[in-house]
Amino acid sequence: MQGDSLNRAALAEIVFRDESARERLNAIVHPFVRQLALEREANAKPGQIVVHVVPLLFETDYAQRCDATITVIAPDELRVRRVLERDRWNEDQIRARMRAQIDPTEARRLATYVIENDGDLDHLRERTETVFEKLRQTTPS
Secondary structure (H helix, E strand, C coil): CCCCCCCHHHHHHHHCCCHHHHHHHHHHHHHHHHHHHHHHHHCCCCCCCCCCCCCCCCCCCHHHHCCCCEEEECCHHHHHHHHHHHHCCCHHHHHHHHHHCCCHHHHHHHCCEEEECCCCHHHHHHHHHHHHHHHHHHCCC
């Protein structure tokens, strides 16, 4: 229907306070997203690195489909401050989303690579480039 749009803020308010609603939403969205990912991989050139940005990488076992996994971790208080500045959410909304995500300690344990996001953008870029170079060295041509 033309003119209809998704009120992402309202939807987020519901699903980050109600786990069963979040699970229902994930059951609708994830099959479509996974299919799109498979299509992109199928169209990749030999040796091309395909990056998937997967918010529930470990929680949904999607990591098992990946040759390598990367998690980006920042200290909790820094995460809260950044989101407050960027999105103007209140702290309760931010912490509700954080509770719905994998514990950073567990993500760190499960990931192939960890990028510490505890500095400025230049440091993040530097750390990301280091991981990308490691991936390029281990990716068959």
